[in-house]
Amino acid sequence: MGGTDIGGSGLSVLSATSIAAELALVTDHWTPRVVGQVNDQYIKVAKLLGELVWHAHEHEDEMFLVVSGDLLIQLEGDREVRLGPGEFFVVPRGVRHNPVAESEVEIVLIETVTTAHTGDVTVERTVPLDRQIGSFAPEG
Ligand code: NI
Secondary structure, eight states, X not given: OOEEEOTTSSOEEEOOOOHHHHHHTXXXXXXXXXXXXXXXXXXXXXXXXXXXXXXXXXXOOEEEEEEESXXXXXXXXXXXXXXXXXXXXXXXXTXXXXXXEEEEEEEEEEEETTOOTTTTOOOTTOOXXXXXXXXXXXXX
């Protein structure tokens, strides 16, 4: 883990990760970027605009945390949840869902490392995991 030795004191100051700075690097909508890992979960940032596609993740729960904007998540069974800044929702595994952003939404996602972007379906905007990971490498 990168750190700065302060005046030879042996004290290392580690760098925090800025969600805002990571989001600023995102140029395309619906293109999650992996920015961290906690055990077997990736932390991702993404910008959303429009709607993704109805899909489900058979084996993985998926957490959406809204940073800015208002996100609608449509859920199977004529259910939906609306999230504002600072709010999160966990879509349980196996539940079909479709995120909809009427205007731009910035989010943090927490997902098991095996989670496919659009679950059991593949569409033009599906982003494979290796592209989500990009230059991210776990430190330590
Ligand atoms: Ni999903």
